[in-house]
């Protein structure tokens with residue numbers, strides 16, 4: 399699958415401080431090195447729950463945890479059928495995890511550099527020195543030269559290829575099980591995956607260290623965004639608001655607005671399909687920064703359209719208009735007449751937003767002028783800034799959820815929806831009942847909900863973007 403190109407990925411690593419840096423120099427004075435990750439490269443920190451998942455998957459597959467204590471880990475979501483994330487440790491991609499919706503499980507795709515962090519205790523193949531020379535040049539692992547196929551190896555497994563002294567020289571997929579490989583003298587045992595060699599230098603650090611290392615870059619991003627907010631406000635004599643969703647991007651936007659122009663009210667489009675943590679976050683942020691909340695009520699609109707059209711789908715997201723745009727238009731009309739709204743839109747989010755202007759009017763919300771102060775920030779800028787400011791971000795991020803919108807958003811990948819189902823069985827059951835009832839009444843197949851088929855509407859291409 400081709401990745402959209404949304405601009406250079408500015409990820410560098412300081413091997414002195416063991417932290418990611420958003421430019422060529424670290425605050426320690428040292429030079430950083432470039433880390434090549436798959437575009438678009440909207441990297442985020444791995445939180446403890448992400449690390450637990452990764453370690454659990456590595457232990458299950460290879461008998462050993464991947465991530466040592468006190469190492470900083472970044473995750474990079476890359477294009478795949480459902481969800482796949484590269485794992486960056488020590489300034490290198492040490493592997494990836496990928497969700498297989500058909501099998502309802504995660505799969506681990508390690509890189510050879512992972513063995514600088516862990517020692518595989520199972521699912522490895524040992525080759526002799528003669529074969530190792532060819533394998534290093536990219537050949538597959540053939541039966542002659544194989545010393546041992548570890549007993550857990552099954553056909554199709556991801557395996558490490560090791561020399562007799564335990565050095566990893568490749569990773570790939572087993573073409574036969576340990577059982578089948580026994581006594582065999584010819585044929586392919588492992589098909590190697592080609593990965594460019596990388597520099598990986600593990601070492602411990604904290605996110606506070608990462609913030610320190612990036613101070614200069616954060617100050618520059620902050621300065622640029624504050625100047626932008628002041629500029630827009632000078633040109634447009636309108637009351638200013640911040641569109642607040644409970645997500646990290648709108649929180650940074652609020653922090654910047656507070657620094658640029660002082661307290662401004664929050665506009666919150668409450669869809670009635672919010673996570674409890676999101677509602678808590680909105681109250682907490684309002685209290686902490688002494689800013690009032692103006693709430694648009696989208697819930698009634700949602701269920702009214704639902705009763706006529708069924709659930710929203712990836713390619714039929716009528717919900718943004720019904721739950722957000724229409725109620726927000728009404729809210730602005732009542733409270734302000736017209737307003738300027740600062741919105742946490744970023745170009746790294748999607749190809750569409752890359753092309754979007756930094757100041758615009760959504761035709762569906764004619765009384766709102768929208769402006770995007772963090773248009774040029776990537777997710778790592780956002781996270782480091784939130785850590786620097788010790789801002790109260792939504793606790794859902796720490797639970798491994800990276801999308802904070804409506805809990806049943808059809809645009810979420812299945813891996814995400816499975817996490818929601820496990821964490822919020824009651825919310826999920828409510829949605830399942832509503833969708834199944836609609837499916838039953840309109841002659842949809844028996845497993846319309848369970849199969850996820852409700853998420854795609856046949857014969858539709860309409861898609862409303864949610865940033866109003």
Ligand SMILES: [Zn+2]
Pocket residue numbers: 412413414415416424425426427428611
């Ligand atoms: Zn440094």
